[in-house]
Amino acid sequence: MTPDEILAYPARVLSQSQRESYFEHGYLLVEGLIDENTIDHLQAVTDSYLNQSRLLSESDAFFDLAPEHCNARPMVRRFKAPDVVDEYWQFANGVVADVSADLLGPNVTFHHSKLNFKWPMKSQSNAVGWHQDVPFYPHTNYNVLAVGTYLTDTLEKDGPIQVIPGSHEDKLYELYDDSGNWTGKLKPKDAALLDENRAVSLPGPRGSITIHHGRAVHGSQPSHGENPRPLLINAYVSADAFPYTDGGATLKNYRKIVRGKPASWAHHDPRPCPIPPDWSRGYTSIYEAQSKK
């Protein structure tokens, strides 16, 4: 569906001007959308899983551990697919799915979730390098987006998501180095050409959501504080967008319809896209890829 076709459907949560702004700039910040009770509940569930991680010494299917992780200080970089837990899955099916329908059209498929943290680390930066999401999971069309929910107040010093406005209408980048190794971020020579002065930071109080288009160039700066900045990301695609790769096949809720109905026709965008490595047996994490020299 084109933006005009999507905008012709009545909005569920967002205002018409928020929807138009998303299509023009490729991102949106909606402050304080999620109510306090829901955030308190998600935060309590998150704390209980962080506690469980104390017993681990290496990453597993759920926890991506930072090098400094230990029993006394559980430093988890990411919960890899939190939607396997009922509370997170219910959240992924709630208001953030309605927001996605406002921007993808009435028929929406869940793609994946992750809960990213930023702990102060000595061994490596906790920045996330510039990248686009579509080269991780290319689809037949670009009605692909990710909704981030801040579980704590997130200030500029905490390393909020940053987006280059309008980049969703620009080119797609290969996220490989010059030797053909997957890095999950733009090549230094491509990143050097980005106009970083135009980057927009999206800080917000707990319960705020960020939305970025699957083609939008985004990342985040290192954090400078003790706030581990839990950011719960749920990614959705329009039901008529079909994956070119089977990277999500091992995920429990991958390609479940969360709004509307399945598509009987695929929609194809003529703009080509790069293809990621074969992750059909599972994907590790963006941190793993980006931290390799």
Ligand SMILES: O=C(O)CCC(=O)C(=O)O
């Ligand atoms: O956690 C962040 O700051 C950004 C994460 C991100 O862009 C991703 O996981 O794809």
